[in-house]
Structure formats: C-alpha cells, structure tokens
Amino acid sequence: MVNRRGLPKEIISDNGTNYVGANRELKELVALLDNDKIQNSISNQGTKWHFNPPLAPHFGGIHETMIKSEKKAIYAILGNADINDEELLTAFTGAEALINSRPLTYQSADPKDDTPLTQNHFLHGQLGGHFAPESVDDTDFNPRKRWRRIQELIRHFWKLWIRERLPGLNKRDKWTKTKRDMKTDDIVLVLIPHVPRGHWPLGRIIEVFPGKDGHVRVAKVSLGQTVFIRPITKPVSVRHRNL
Secondary structure (H helix, E strand, C coil): CHHHHCCCCEEEECCCHHHHHHHHHHHHHHHHCCCHHHHHHHHHCCCEEEECCCCCHHHHCHHHHHHHHHHHHHHHHHCCCCCCHHHHHHHHHHHHHHHHCCEEEECCCCCCCCCEEEHHHHHHCCCCCCCCCCCCCCCCCCCCCHHHHHHHHHHHHHHHHHHHHHHHHCCCCCCCCCCCCCCCCCEEEECCCCCCCCCCCEEEEEEEEECCCCCEEEEEEEECCEEEEEECCCEEECCCCCC
16 A cells, blocks of 8 residues: 555554554555664654454444445356456446545536546645546456456446445434535536446536425536436435535
C-alpha cells in the first residue's frame, strides 16, 4: 500500500495480532537505524497506528461496513476459481477502481453540472477506472481465455456489490431521529437495475411531493433527458449521505 499510495499519516485497523505485530516491527525497525539523521526524519514522518478495541469491529464505522460488503462479493465471485497471482491482482485492482469511482459529492458550484467528486480524484487527480466494455456475459464465457475470465469476475463483483451495498445507504433511521428531507436541486444517485459496470447515474431532483405528515415521500428526478418519479427510498442523496 505504501509503495502505491505513499506513507499514510494514520492507519485505523482492528486489534488483530497481525496488525499489532506489524506496528511493533515498524517501531523496532526505526529504533535499529544507526544514522541519527535518517532515524529522526523517519520518526518525524512516522505513521500513527490506531487500533479499535478488541472484538469490536463495529468501531470501524462506515469503512468496516464497506469492507464487509466488498469481502462478501469477492468471496462469492472467486470461490475456488483457478487463477494465478497476477490474475487475482487484476481482479482486485479492478474492484478497487470500481469502488473508488463512486460519487462522494458533486464538486461544481454550477447547479447544472452533475460532475461527481470521487475517491479516485484524491488518489489519481481524475475519475480513473477506464473500464473495458462489458462484452463478456455468462453465455459467452470461455475459461480458456484468461483476460475474459478476469473481466467476468470483475463484472460479477460489480453486480454483487451494487446489490449488497447501495440498498444499505437508504437504511431508515429510527422514528425518534429527525432527518433532512430531500429538496429541489439535490443531486442524487439513481438506483437503476442492470446499470453498466462503473457507471453511477447522477440525477437532479426537480420536484418533491410531501406526504400527509409534511415529509417528502416521493420525488421527481431528472436524469439527462429522462424524468423518473421515485419514492425517497430509491434515489440516494449525494450531498448529505456518505457513499
């Protein structure tokens, strides 16, 4: 991770023996350096390692939820697949690019500009994840063609992750909690079945319809030249929800 992304300032992890041991070894490595200048430099740039309490993965919050969804999808698509290390790495990086291309919020002050801000913008300075077209399907799958096999694995990961993760974003809070209603001009992620891999359709709410209690229950969403009418459980707000 450090070779690909650089040295992080902080790491948050479970209290597993592997993580604790890695933290201890890094500190011992710095202590063994003879050159005072190098040692001081590394010490000043040292990474702070934070551990969740033992047997409490829920302390990880949103990132633990995402890890659970991603691991479940990866286990489901790989199973006992006969792939080598390079092919496995290709599948992992493909899944990584898909997850990091999800919209976090929109970045423009122009209300007509629906360009999303993604994690890939922070990592690469651009959207990233220029995915190959989805020319592979179950009927066209040939296990002898290794590249097509990896594309098939990534495609299955995308479908499973979308099915497992996105519905959880609209989890309803308890009735005792007050939540902001969606409003006109809110940017929302429109949940569309069979959306192509790596596509996150962003729409704009153009009209809302309150229920008898005064809270918005239905919204009219504009997506390009198409207008949808959806219950509030279907579009996911990009502005006020953490994707």
